[in-house]
Amino acid sequence: MSLPNAFSVASCFALALLLWTLIGKLYEAYNSPLRDVQGPWLARFTRFWYARSAYSRQGHKISMDLHKKYGPIVRIAPNEYSIDDLDASKIIYRSRDPLVKAPRYAGWGLPNAEPSTFTTLDNAHHTARIRQVNSLYQTSALVNIEYQVDGATNAFMERLSAFAKDGKTVDMSDWLKYYAFDAVGSLSFGKPFGFLEKGTDIAGILETIHSYAFYGMVAGIYHEWHPTTYKIWQWLAPKGRGGGIAHIMQFAAHVMDDWNQRLESEKAKDEEQTEGGDLLRDNQTGSLLAKVRRDPDNFKTEDIFYHMSMNVLAGGETTAASTANIVYYLTKTPRVLCKLRGELEEALEKRDGASRRISVKEAHSIPYLQAVIKESLRILPNGLHLPRVVPKGGLTLAGQFFPEGTMVGVNPWVAHANRSVYGEDPNVFRPERWLEDESTEGENKMEQYFFTFGRGPRTCLGKNISLMEMNKLIPELVLRFDIEMANKDAEWTVYNDWFVKQEGFHVKISERQAPSMLL
Numbered sequence: 001m002s003l004p005n006a007f008s009v010a011s012c013f014a015l016a017l018l019l020w021t022l023i024g025k026l027y028e029a030y031n032s033p034l035r036d037v038q039g040p041w042l043a044r045f046t047r048f049w050y051a052r053s054a055y056s057r058q059g060h061k062i063s064m065d066l067h068k069k070y071g072p073i074v075r076i077a078p079n080e081y082s083i084d085d086l087d088a089s090k091i092i093y094r095s096r097d098p099l100v101k102a103p104r105y106a107g108w109g110l111p112n113a114e115p116s117t118f119t120t121l122d123n124a125h126h127t128a129r130i131r132q133v134n135s136l137y138q139t140s141a142l143v144n145i146e147y148q149v150d151g152a153t154n155a156f157m158e159r160l161s162a163f164a165k166d167g168k169t170v171d172m173s174d175w176l177k178y179y180a181f182d183a184v185g186s187l188s189f190g191k192p193f194g195f196l197e198k199g200t201d202i203a204g205i206l207e208t209i210h211s212y213a214f215y216g217m218v219a220g221i222y223h224e225w226h227p228t229t230y231k232i233w234q235w236l237a238p239k240g241r242g243g244g245i246a247h248i249m250q251f252a253a254h255v256m257d258d259w260n261q262r263l264e265s266e267k268a269k270d271e272e273q274t275e276g277g278d279l280l281r282d283n284q285t286g287s288l289l290a291k292v293r294r295d296p297d298n299f300k301t302e303d304i305f306y307h308m309s310m311n312v313l314a315g316g317e318t319t320a321a322s323t324a325n326i327v328y329y330l331t332k333t334p335r336v337l338c339k340l341r342g343e344l345e346e347a348l349e350k351r352d353g354a355s356r357r358i359s360v361k362e363a364h365s366i367p368y369l370q371a372v373i374k375e376s377l378r379i380l381p382n383g384l385h386l387p388r389v390v391p392k393g394g395l396t397l398a399g400q401f402f403p404e405g406t407m408v409g410v411n412p413w414v415a416h417a418n419r420s421v422y423g424e425d426p427n428v429f430r431p432e433r434w435l436e437d438e439s440t441e442g443e444n445k446m447e448q449y450f451f452t453f454g455r456g457p458r459t460c461l462g463k464n465i466s467l468m469e470m471n472k473l474i475p476e477l478v479l480r481f482d483i484e485m486a487n488k489d490a491e492w493t494v495y496n497d498w499f500v501k502q503e504g505f506h507v508k509i510s511e512r513q514a515p516s517m518l519l
Protein backbone atom coordinates (compact mmCIF):
# COMPACT_ATOMS: atom_id res chain seq x y z
CA MET A 1 0.00 0.00 0.00
CA SER A 2 1.40 3.44 -0.96
CA LEU A 3 1.90 6.02 1.80
CA PRO A 4 -1.00 8.39 0.79
CA ASN A 5 -3.35 5.38 0.72
CA ALA A 6 -2.27 4.28 4.19
CA PHE A 7 -2.87 7.85 5.37
CA SER A 8 -6.41 7.97 3.94
CA VAL A 9 -7.29 4.60 5.48
CA ALA A 10 -6.04 5.82 8.88
CA SER A 11 -7.99 9.09 8.53
CA CYS A 12 -11.19 7.24 7.60
CA PHE A 13 -10.69 4.94 10.55
CA ALA A 14 -10.13 7.89 12.93
CA LEU A 15 -13.21 9.68 11.55
CA ALA A 16 -15.35 6.56 11.93
CA LEU A 17 -14.13 6.16 15.51
CA LEU A 18 -14.94 9.78 16.28
CA LEU A 19 -18.42 9.45 14.77
CA TRP A 20 -19.00 6.22 16.67
CA THR A 21 -17.97 7.91 19.93
CA LEU A 22 -20.21 10.91 19.22
CA ILE A 23 -23.20 8.70 18.41
CA GLY A 24 -22.52 6.70 21.58
CA LYS A 25 -22.42 9.92 23.66
CA LEU A 26 -25.62 11.23 22.08
CA TYR A 27 -27.35 7.89 22.65
CA GLU A 28 -26.22 7.81 26.29
CA ALA A 29 -27.21 11.44 26.91
CA TYR A 30 -30.70 11.13 25.47
CA ASN A 31 -31.45 7.74 27.02
CA SER A 32 -30.20 8.64 30.47
CA PRO A 33 -32.88 8.59 33.20
CA LEU A 34 -31.43 11.99 34.13
CA ARG A 35 -31.82 13.50 30.65
CA ASP A 36 -34.31 16.13 31.88
CA VAL A 37 -31.87 17.59 34.38
CA GLN A 38 -30.60 20.94 33.14
CA GLY A 39 -27.08 22.27 32.86
CA PRO A 40 -24.62 23.57 30.28
CA TRP A 41 -25.23 21.83 26.93
CA LEU A 42 -21.65 20.60 26.58
CA ALA A 43 -21.70 19.06 30.09
CA ARG A 44 -24.27 16.56 28.80
CA PHE A 45 -21.61 14.94 26.59
CA THR A 46 -18.20 15.62 28.02
CA ARG A 47 -16.28 16.42 31.20
CA PHE A 48 -14.44 19.06 29.22
CA TRP A 49 -17.01 21.71 30.18
CA TYR A 50 -16.32 21.14 33.89
CA ALA A 51 -12.55 21.01 33.39
CA ARG A 52 -12.69 24.34 31.53
CA SER A 53 -14.82 25.89 34.29
CA ALA A 54 -12.30 24.71 36.94
CA TYR A 55 -9.39 25.87 34.81
CA SER A 56 -10.89 29.38 34.64
CA ARG A 57 -10.32 29.59 38.44
CA GLN A 58 -13.79 31.13 38.65
CA GLY A 59 -15.63 27.81 39.06
CA HIS A 60 -17.35 29.08 42.22
CA LYS A 61 -19.05 31.95 40.37
CA ILE A 62 -19.96 29.78 37.40
CA SER A 63 -21.61 27.21 39.69
CA MET A 64 -23.56 29.86 41.60
CA ASP A 65 -24.84 31.33 38.32
CA LEU A 66 -25.88 27.92 37.05
CA HIS A 67 -27.93 27.20 40.15
CA LYS A 68 -29.61 30.61 39.84
CA LYS A 69 -30.56 29.71 36.29
CA TYR A 70 -31.51 26.03 36.62
CA GLY A 71 -32.53 25.54 40.27
CA PRO A 72 -31.43 22.99 42.90
CA ILE A 73 -30.03 20.31 40.54
CA VAL A 74 -27.50 21.12 37.83
CA ARG A 75 -25.60 18.77 35.55
CA ILE A 76 -21.90 19.68 35.54
CA ALA A 77 -20.55 16.62 33.68
CA PRO A 78 -22.17 13.66 31.89
CA ASN A 79 -22.50 11.62 35.08
CA GLU A 80 -22.13 14.35 37.69
CA TYR A 81 -24.61 16.69 39.39
CA SER A 82 -24.33 19.66 41.71
CA ILE A 83 -27.12 19.77 44.27
CA ASP A 84 -28.38 22.70 46.31
CA ASP A 85 -30.80 21.24 48.82
CA LEU A 86 -30.42 20.99 52.58
CA ASP A 87 -32.26 17.66 52.96
CA ALA A 88 -30.36 16.12 50.06
CA SER A 89 -27.06 17.22 51.64
CA LYS A 90 -27.92 15.25 54.79
CA ILE A 91 -28.21 12.09 52.67
CA ILE A 92 -25.10 12.69 50.54
CA TYR A 93 -22.87 13.30 53.57
CA ARG A 94 -24.59 10.89 55.98
CA SER A 95 -22.56 9.23 58.73
CA ARG A 96 -24.24 5.83 58.65
CA ASP A 97 -23.30 3.83 55.59
CA PRO A 98 -21.39 6.80 54.17
CA LEU A 99 -21.17 7.41 50.45
CA VAL A 100 -17.63 7.08 49.04
CA LYS A 101 -15.75 10.04 47.66
CA ALA A 102 -15.75 10.37 43.88
CA PRO A 103 -12.57 9.36 42.00
CA ARG A 104 -12.05 13.08 41.38
CA TYR A 105 -10.10 13.23 44.68
CA ALA A 106 -7.37 10.99 43.23
CA GLY A 107 -6.09 14.05 41.33
CA TRP A 108 -4.66 15.38 44.60
CA GLY A 109 -2.85 12.15 45.43
CA LEU A 110 0.57 11.05 44.25
CA PRO A 111 0.20 8.23 41.71
CA ASN A 112 1.39 4.90 43.17
CA ALA A 113 1.54 6.23 46.75
CA GLU A 114 -0.82 5.47 49.64
CA PRO A 115 -3.78 7.87 49.36
CA SER A 116 -3.98 10.52 52.08
CA THR A 117 -6.85 10.84 54.54
CA PHE A 118 -8.21 13.52 52.22
CA THR A 119 -7.91 11.65 48.92
CA THR A 120 -8.70 8.08 49.88
CA LEU A 121 -11.80 6.61 48.25
CA ASP A 122 -11.84 3.68 50.64
CA ASN A 123 -13.92 4.46 53.72
CA ALA A 124 -12.36 1.61 55.75
CA HIS A 125 -8.84 2.90 55.01
CA HIS A 126 -9.99 6.39 55.97
CA THR A 127 -11.43 5.22 59.30
CA ALA A 128 -8.28 3.26 60.19
CA ARG A 129 -5.98 6.19 59.42
CA ILE A 130 -8.12 8.84 61.12
CA ARG A 131 -8.41 6.71 64.26
CA GLN A 132 -4.63 6.94 64.71
CA VAL A 133 -4.73 10.71 65.21
CA ASN A 134 -8.29 11.87 65.74
CA SER A 135 -7.90 12.62 69.44
CA LEU A 136 -5.04 15.06 68.75
CA TYR A 137 -7.37 17.32 66.77
CA GLN A 138 -10.05 17.60 69.45
CA THR A 139 -10.36 20.89 71.35
CA SER A 140 -9.55 19.09 74.60
CA ALA A 141 -6.10 18.13 73.25
CA LEU A 142 -5.46 21.37 71.38
CA VAL A 143 -6.00 23.47 74.48
CA ASN A 144 -2.75 22.01 75.89
CA ILE A 145 -0.70 23.14 72.91
CA GLU A 146 -2.52 26.40 72.29
CA TYR A 147 0.53 28.33 73.48
CA GLN A 148 2.41 27.06 70.42
CA VAL A 149 0.45 29.53 68.30
CA ASP A 150 1.55 32.46 70.51
CA GLY A 151 5.04 32.56 69.02
CA ALA A 152 3.59 33.06 65.54
CA THR A 153 1.08 35.62 66.84
CA ASN A 154 3.86 37.61 68.57
CA ALA A 155 6.05 37.53 65.47
CA PHE A 156 3.11 38.65 63.32
CA MET A 157 2.27 41.56 65.66
CA GLU A 158 5.90 42.68 65.69
CA ARG A 159 5.94 42.69 61.92
CA LEU A 160 2.72 44.74 61.77
CA SER A 161 4.13 47.25 64.31
CA ALA A 162 7.18 47.67 62.11
CA PHE A 163 5.01 48.14 58.99
CA ALA A 164 2.94 50.73 60.86
CA LYS A 165 6.10 52.67 61.76
CA ASP A 166 7.44 52.52 58.20
CA GLY A 167 4.07 53.43 56.66
CA LYS A 168 4.73 50.73 54.07
CA THR A 169 2.02 49.17 51.89
CA VAL A 170 1.67 45.53 52.86
CA ASP A 171 0.26 42.54 50.98
CA MET A 172 -1.94 41.24 53.80
CA SER A 173 -2.72 37.94 52.03
CA ASP A 174 0.97 37.07 51.90
CA TRP A 175 1.61 37.92 55.54
CA LEU A 176 -1.40 35.95 56.70
CA LYS A 177 0.00 32.97 54.80
CA TYR A 178 3.30 33.38 56.63
CA TYR A 179 1.35 33.51 59.89
CA ALA A 180 -0.81 30.46 59.16
CA PHE A 181 2.12 28.32 58.02
CA ASP A 182 4.28 29.26 61.00
CA ALA A 183 1.37 28.63 63.38
CA VAL A 184 0.60 25.21 61.91
CA GLY A 185 4.34 24.44 61.84
CA SER A 186 4.58 25.18 65.58
CA LEU A 187 1.51 23.12 66.47
CA SER A 188 2.64 20.24 64.32
CA PHE A 189 6.38 20.21 64.96
CA GLY A 190 7.01 22.54 67.92
CA LYS A 191 8.88 25.00 65.66
CA PRO A 192 7.75 27.56 63.10
CA PHE A 193 8.98 27.20 59.53
CA GLY A 194 10.38 30.72 59.76
CA PHE A 195 8.14 32.43 57.19
CA LEU A 196 7.45 35.42 59.46
CA GLU A 197 11.12 35.84 60.20
CA LYS A 198 12.18 35.64 56.55
CA GLY A 199 9.12 37.43 55.12
CA THR A 200 9.17 35.30 52.02
CA ASP A 201 8.00 31.97 50.56
CA ILE A 202 10.70 29.64 51.93
CA ALA A 203 11.88 27.05 49.39
CA GLY A 204 8.76 27.71 47.30
CA ILE A 205 6.56 25.82 49.82
CA LEU A 206 3.55 28.09 49.27
CA GLU A 207 3.89 28.14 45.51
CA THR A 208 4.24 24.35 45.37
CA ILE A 209 1.19 23.71 47.53
CA HIS A 210 -0.96 26.16 45.64
CA SER A 211 -0.06 24.94 42.21
CA TYR A 212 -0.58 21.36 43.32
CA ALA A 213 -4.09 22.20 44.54
CA PHE A 214 -4.84 23.73 41.14
CA TYR A 215 -3.34 20.80 39.25
CA GLY A 216 -5.31 18.29 41.38
CA MET A 217 -8.58 20.16 40.90
CA VAL A 218 -8.32 20.04 37.10
CA ALA A 219 -6.52 16.68 36.75
CA GLY A 220 -9.03 14.96 39.04
CA ILE A 221 -11.77 15.59 36.49
CA TYR A 222 -9.87 13.26 34.14
CA HIS A 223 -8.59 11.08 36.99
CA GLU A 224 -7.91 8.07 34.73
CA TRP A 225 -5.16 10.07 33.06
CA HIS A 226 -3.69 11.40 36.29
CA PRO A 227 -0.63 9.05 36.39
CA THR A 228 0.33 10.35 32.92
CA THR A 229 -0.68 14.01 33.31
CA TYR A 230 1.16 14.09 36.63
CA LYS A 231 4.42 13.14 34.87
CA ILE A 232 3.83 15.80 32.22
CA TRP A 233 3.00 18.41 34.86
CA GLN A 234 6.19 17.61 36.74
CA TRP A 235 8.20 17.75 33.57
CA LEU A 236 6.70 21.13 32.62
CA ALA A 237 6.96 22.58 36.14
CA PRO A 238 9.37 25.45 36.62
CA LYS A 239 12.74 24.17 37.78
CA GLY A 240 12.75 23.73 41.52
CA ARG A 241 9.01 23.22 41.98
CA GLY A 242 8.53 20.19 44.21
CA GLY A 243 11.36 21.50 46.36
CA GLY A 244 8.68 22.95 48.64
CA ILE A 245 7.32 19.55 49.64
CA ALA A 246 10.84 18.14 50.01
CA HIS A 247 11.65 21.07 52.32
CA ILE A 248 8.65 20.28 54.57
CA MET A 249 9.75 16.64 54.80
CA GLN A 250 13.36 17.57 55.58
CA PHE A 251 12.18 20.04 58.21
CA ALA A 252 10.03 17.38 59.91
CA ALA A 253 12.82 14.78 59.71
CA HIS A 254 15.26 17.24 61.24
CA VAL A 255 12.89 18.04 64.13
CA MET A 256 12.38 14.35 64.87
CA ASP A 257 16.10 13.53 64.73
CA ASP A 258 16.79 16.39 67.05
CA TRP A 259 14.25 15.21 69.61
CA ASN A 260 15.29 11.61 69.42
CA GLN A 261 18.86 12.67 70.19
CA ARG A 262 17.80 14.86 73.08
CA LEU A 263 15.60 12.15 74.51
CA GLU A 264 18.42 9.61 74.28
CA SER A 265 20.98 11.91 75.87
CA GLU A 266 18.64 12.77 78.73
CA LYS A 267 17.80 9.07 79.08
CA ALA A 268 14.25 10.36 79.19
CA LYS A 269 12.41 7.21 78.43
CA ASP A 270 9.70 7.87 80.99
CA GLU A 271 7.78 10.53 79.22
CA GLU A 272 5.51 11.24 82.18
CA GLN A 273 8.17 12.37 84.61
CA THR A 274 11.06 13.89 82.78
CA GLU A 275 11.89 16.93 80.78
CA GLY A 276 11.79 14.66 77.77
CA GLY A 277 8.13 14.17 78.59
CA ASP A 278 7.43 17.74 77.51
CA LEU A 279 9.02 17.05 74.18
CA LEU A 280 6.61 14.21 73.76
CA ARG A 281 3.56 16.23 74.54
CA ASP A 282 3.88 19.84 73.54
CA ASN A 283 3.07 19.51 69.84
CA GLN A 284 1.46 16.91 67.60
CA THR A 285 4.67 15.32 66.30
CA GLY A 286 5.83 14.92 69.90
CA SER A 287 2.60 13.12 70.83
CA LEU A 288 2.96 10.88 67.80
CA LEU A 289 6.62 10.13 68.62
CA ALA A 290 5.43 8.99 72.03
CA LYS A 291 2.94 6.73 70.24
CA VAL A 292 5.77 5.23 68.16
CA ARG A 293 7.68 4.49 71.37
CA ARG A 294 4.63 2.95 73.04
CA ASP A 295 3.50 0.84 70.12
CA PRO A 296 6.33 0.49 67.59
CA ASP A 297 4.73 -2.51 65.87
CA ASN A 298 1.59 -0.65 64.90
CA PHE A 299 2.65 2.96 64.58
CA LYS A 300 5.88 4.00 62.88
CA THR A 301 7.84 7.14 62.14
CA GLU A 302 6.56 7.04 58.53
CA ASP A 303 3.03 7.35 59.94
CA ILE A 304 4.00 10.63 61.60
CA PHE A 305 5.09 11.96 58.20
CA TYR A 306 1.85 10.68 56.66
CA HIS A 307 -0.30 12.67 59.08
CA MET A 308 1.81 15.75 59.69
CA SER A 309 2.39 16.45 56.01
CA MET A 310 -1.41 16.77 55.70
CA ASN A 311 -1.37 19.47 58.39
CA VAL A 312 0.87 21.59 56.22
CA LEU A 313 -0.66 20.70 52.85
CA ALA A 314 -4.30 21.07 53.93
CA GLY A 315 -4.02 23.48 56.85
CA GLY A 316 -1.86 26.42 55.77
CA GLU A 317 -3.41 27.91 52.63
CA THR A 318 -6.97 27.24 53.80
CA THR A 319 -6.52 28.92 57.17
CA ALA A 320 -4.60 31.83 55.63
CA ALA A 321 -7.28 32.51 53.01
CA SER A 322 -10.05 32.26 55.60
CA THR A 323 -8.26 34.61 58.00
CA ALA A 324 -7.69 37.04 55.14
CA ASN A 325 -11.47 37.01 54.54
CA ILE A 326 -12.09 38.08 58.11
CA VAL A 327 -9.60 40.95 57.90
CA TYR A 328 -10.81 42.01 54.45
CA TYR A 329 -14.48 42.13 55.42
CA LEU A 330 -13.70 43.99 58.63
CA THR A 331 -11.69 46.50 56.61
CA LYS A 332 -14.60 46.94 54.22
CA THR A 333 -17.35 47.04 56.86
CA PRO A 334 -16.56 49.70 59.52
CA ARG A 335 -19.90 49.12 61.27
CA VAL A 336 -18.95 45.51 62.03
CA LEU A 337 -15.38 46.41 62.99
CA CYS A 338 -16.60 49.03 65.45
CA LYS A 339 -19.10 46.66 67.06
CA LEU A 340 -16.50 43.89 67.31
CA ARG A 341 -13.98 46.19 68.98
CA GLY A 342 -16.64 47.28 71.47
CA GLU A 343 -17.45 43.68 72.38
CA LEU A 344 -13.79 42.71 72.69
CA GLU A 345 -13.01 45.71 74.91
CA GLU A 346 -15.97 44.92 77.11
CA ALA A 347 -14.77 41.31 77.43
CA LEU A 348 -11.28 42.50 78.36
CA GLU A 349 -12.61 44.82 81.05
CA LYS A 350 -14.49 41.96 82.69
CA ARG A 351 -11.53 39.58 82.90
CA ASP A 352 -9.12 39.37 85.83
CA GLY A 353 -6.23 40.48 83.64
CA ALA A 354 -4.06 37.48 84.50
CA SER A 355 -3.10 36.68 80.95
CA ARG A 356 -2.19 39.20 78.32
CA ARG A 357 -3.56 37.27 75.40
CA ILE A 358 -7.21 36.34 74.95
CA SER A 359 -7.43 32.56 75.19
CA VAL A 360 -9.42 30.43 72.77
CA LYS A 361 -11.83 29.60 75.58
CA GLU A 362 -12.43 33.30 76.23
CA ALA A 363 -12.75 34.02 72.51
CA HIS A 364 -15.48 31.41 72.26
CA SER A 365 -17.45 33.20 74.95
CA ILE A 366 -17.69 36.36 72.81
CA PRO A 367 -20.69 35.68 70.54
CA TYR A 368 -20.10 38.57 68.13
CA LEU A 369 -16.50 37.47 67.48
CA GLN A 370 -17.77 33.96 66.68
CA ALA A 371 -20.43 35.40 64.37
CA VAL A 372 -17.82 37.49 62.52
CA ILE A 373 -15.58 34.45 62.01
CA LYS A 374 -18.46 32.26 60.88
CA GLU A 375 -19.85 34.85 58.49
CA SER A 376 -16.42 35.31 56.86
CA LEU A 377 -16.11 31.55 56.46
CA ARG A 378 -19.59 31.43 54.96
CA ILE A 379 -19.29 34.22 52.45
CA LEU A 380 -16.02 33.05 50.95
CA PRO A 381 -15.33 29.36 51.61
CA ASN A 382 -12.44 27.32 50.23
CA GLY A 383 -13.19 24.39 47.95
CA LEU A 384 -15.68 23.68 45.20
CA HIS A 385 -18.05 20.79 44.56
CA LEU A 386 -17.47 17.92 47.10
CA PRO A 387 -18.60 14.89 45.07
CA ARG A 388 -19.68 11.46 46.32
CA VAL A 389 -20.77 8.32 44.45
CA VAL A 390 -24.40 7.19 44.64
CA PRO A 391 -24.42 3.67 46.15
CA LYS A 392 -26.16 0.48 45.02
CA GLY A 393 -29.90 0.90 44.69
CA GLY A 394 -29.64 4.61 43.81
CA LEU A 395 -30.84 7.59 45.82
CA THR A 396 -33.65 10.10 45.56
CA LEU A 397 -32.29 13.59 46.17
CA ALA A 398 -34.23 16.84 45.89
CA GLY A 399 -37.09 14.88 44.29
CA GLN A 400 -34.93 13.33 41.56
CA PHE A 401 -33.88 9.68 41.38
CA PHE A 402 -30.11 9.18 40.80
CA PRO A 403 -29.02 5.69 39.75
CA GLU A 404 -26.06 3.87 41.30
CA GLY A 405 -22.70 5.24 40.18
CA THR A 406 -23.87 8.82 39.57
CA MET A 407 -21.69 11.46 41.18
CA VAL A 408 -23.48 14.01 43.33
CA GLY A 409 -22.28 16.71 45.66
CA VAL A 410 -22.81 20.07 47.29
CA ASN A 411 -20.66 23.07 46.50
CA PRO A 412 -20.05 25.23 49.63
CA TRP A 413 -20.30 28.42 47.56
CA VAL A 414 -23.70 27.43 46.22
CA ALA A 415 -24.97 26.21 49.60
CA HIS A 416 -23.95 29.45 51.31
CA ALA A 417 -25.86 31.53 48.77
CA ASN A 418 -29.11 29.62 49.35
CA ARG A 419 -31.79 32.16 50.22
CA SER A 420 -34.18 29.70 51.86
CA VAL A 421 -31.42 28.94 54.39
CA TYR A 422 -29.44 32.17 54.76
CA GLY A 423 -32.15 34.74 54.03
CA GLU A 424 -32.61 37.28 51.28
CA ASP A 425 -29.17 38.88 51.60
CA PRO A 426 -26.68 35.99 51.23
CA ASN A 427 -24.20 38.22 49.36
CA VAL A 428 -23.97 40.67 52.24
CA PHE A 429 -21.39 40.29 55.02
CA ARG A 430 -23.71 40.44 58.02
CA PRO A 431 -22.50 38.52 61.12
CA GLU A 432 -25.77 39.29 62.91
CA ARG A 433 -27.53 36.58 60.88
CA TRP A 434 -25.80 33.99 63.09
CA LEU A 435 -27.13 35.61 66.26
CA GLU A 436 -30.72 36.14 65.14
CA ASP A 437 -31.72 32.51 64.79
CA GLU A 438 -32.73 31.25 68.20
CA SER A 439 -33.24 27.59 67.23
CA THR A 440 -30.90 25.06 68.77
CA GLU A 441 -27.76 24.05 66.87
CA GLY A 442 -29.39 20.77 65.78
CA GLU A 443 -32.36 22.62 64.30
CA ASN A 444 -30.52 25.60 62.92
CA LYS A 445 -30.64 25.39 59.13
CA MET A 446 -27.69 27.72 58.67
CA GLU A 447 -25.50 25.51 60.86
CA GLN A 448 -26.70 22.40 59.06
CA TYR A 449 -25.96 23.85 55.63
CA PHE A 450 -22.60 25.37 56.62
CA PHE A 451 -20.17 23.60 54.30
CA THR A 452 -16.89 25.45 54.74
CA PHE A 453 -15.30 22.44 56.45
CA GLY A 454 -17.33 19.88 54.50
CA ARG A 455 -19.84 17.64 56.30
CA GLY A 456 -20.25 14.10 57.56
CA PRO A 457 -17.53 11.55 58.19
CA ARG A 458 -15.10 13.25 55.79
CA THR A 459 -15.37 16.64 57.51
CA CYS A 460 -12.15 18.62 57.83
CA LEU A 461 -9.88 17.08 60.44
CA GLY A 462 -8.13 20.37 61.18
CA LYS A 463 -11.21 22.53 61.69
CA ASN A 464 -10.42 23.16 65.38
CA ILE A 465 -6.84 24.09 64.56
CA SER A 466 -7.80 26.74 62.08
CA LEU A 467 -10.54 28.12 64.32
CA MET A 468 -8.01 28.27 67.14
CA GLU A 469 -5.58 30.28 64.99
CA MET A 470 -8.31 32.73 63.99
CA ASN A 471 -9.61 33.08 67.52
CA LYS A 472 -6.13 33.91 68.78
CA LEU A 473 -5.15 36.29 66.03
CA ILE A 474 -8.26 38.35 65.23
CA PRO A 475 -8.95 39.89 68.70
CA GLU A 476 -5.39 41.11 69.05
CA LEU A 477 -5.18 42.35 65.47
CA VAL A 478 -8.42 44.28 65.76
CA LEU A 479 -7.58 45.86 69.11
CA ARG A 480 -4.03 46.82 68.26
CA PHE A 481 -4.20 47.97 64.65
CA ASP A 482 -6.20 50.00 62.17
CA ILE A 483 -6.02 48.44 58.74
CA GLU A 484 -7.26 50.07 55.55
CA MET A 485 -6.95 49.32 51.87
CA ALA A 486 -3.95 51.16 50.40
CA ASN A 487 -6.27 52.30 47.64
CA LYS A 488 -9.52 52.94 49.56
CA ASP A 489 -11.93 51.91 46.80
CA ALA A 490 -9.96 48.91 45.57
CA GLU A 491 -11.51 45.44 45.75
CA TRP A 492 -9.47 42.27 45.85
CA THR A 493 -9.75 39.56 43.20
CA VAL A 494 -10.66 36.06 44.30
CA TYR A 495 -9.44 33.00 42.41
CA ASN A 496 -10.50 29.47 43.15
CA ASP A 497 -7.79 26.85 42.82
CA TRP A 498 -9.85 24.71 45.18
CA PHE A 499 -7.87 26.64 47.74
CA VAL A 500 -8.99 30.23 47.52
CA LYS A 501 -6.39 32.74 46.45
CA GLN A 502 -6.98 36.46 46.94
CA GLU A 503 -4.96 39.02 45.05
CA GLY A 504 -4.75 42.76 45.57
CA PHE A 505 -5.20 42.89 49.35
CA HIS A 506 -2.74 45.74 49.76
CA VAL A 507 -3.17 47.63 53.00
CA LYS A 508 -1.78 50.43 55.14
CA ILE A 509 -1.45 49.73 58.84
CA SER A 510 -1.43 52.06 61.82
CA GLU A 511 -1.09 51.22 65.50
CA ARG A 512 -3.98 52.08 67.81
CA GLN A 513 -3.97 52.89 71.49
CA ALA A 514 -4.70 49.31 72.54
CA PRO A 515 -6.47 48.52 75.82
CA SER A 516 -3.95 48.43 78.67
CA MET A 517 -4.61 44.74 79.43
CA LEU A 518 -3.18 43.85 76.05
CA LEU A 519 0.09 45.74 76.49
Ligand code: HEM
Pocket residue numbers: 117118119126130184310311312314315316318319322381382383386451452453454455457458459460461462463465466
Ligand atom coordinates in the same frame (compact mmCIF):
# COMPACT_ATOMS: atom_id res chain seq x y z
C1 HEM B 1 -10.23 27.44 57.41
C2 HEM B 1 -9.43 26.43 57.20
C3 HEM B 1 -9.84 25.14 56.56
C4 HEM B 1 -10.83 24.89 55.66
C5 HEM B 1 -11.81 25.88 55.05
C6 HEM B 1 -10.81 23.47 55.37
C7 HEM B 1 -11.69 22.82 54.53
C8 HEM B 1 -11.71 21.48 54.32
C9 HEM B 1 -12.63 20.80 53.45
C10 HEM B 1 -13.74 21.48 52.66
C11 HEM B 1 -12.33 19.49 53.50
C12 HEM B 1 -12.88 18.39 52.63
C13 HEM B 1 -14.19 17.90 52.83
C14 HEM B 1 -14.54 16.94 51.70
O1 HEM B 1 -13.72 16.56 50.86
O2 HEM B 1 -15.70 16.56 51.70
C15 HEM B 1 -11.21 19.31 54.40
C16 HEM B 1 -10.62 18.11 54.70
C17 HEM B 1 -9.49 17.98 55.44
N1 HEM B 1 -8.81 18.98 56.09
FE1 HEM B 1 -9.35 20.92 56.15
N2 HEM B 1 -9.79 22.91 56.08
C18 HEM B 1 -9.17 23.88 56.82
C19 HEM B 1 -8.11 23.72 57.68
C20 HEM B 1 -7.46 22.56 57.92
C21 HEM B 1 -6.35 22.39 58.83
C22 HEM B 1 -5.76 23.51 59.71
C23 HEM B 1 -5.96 21.10 58.75
C24 HEM B 1 -4.88 20.37 59.50
C25 HEM B 1 -4.15 20.89 60.43
C26 HEM B 1 -6.84 20.43 57.81
C27 HEM B 1 -6.79 19.09 57.48
C28 HEM B 1 -7.72 18.43 56.72
C29 HEM B 1 -7.69 17.00 56.49
C30 HEM B 1 -6.67 16.02 57.02
C31 HEM B 1 -8.81 16.71 55.69
C32 HEM B 1 -9.26 15.34 55.21
C33 HEM B 1 -10.25 14.85 56.23
C34 HEM B 1 -10.89 13.56 55.92
O3 HEM B 1 -11.23 13.23 54.77
O4 HEM B 1 -11.12 12.85 56.91
N3 HEM B 1 -7.74 21.35 57.32
N4 HEM B 1 -10.86 20.54 54.89
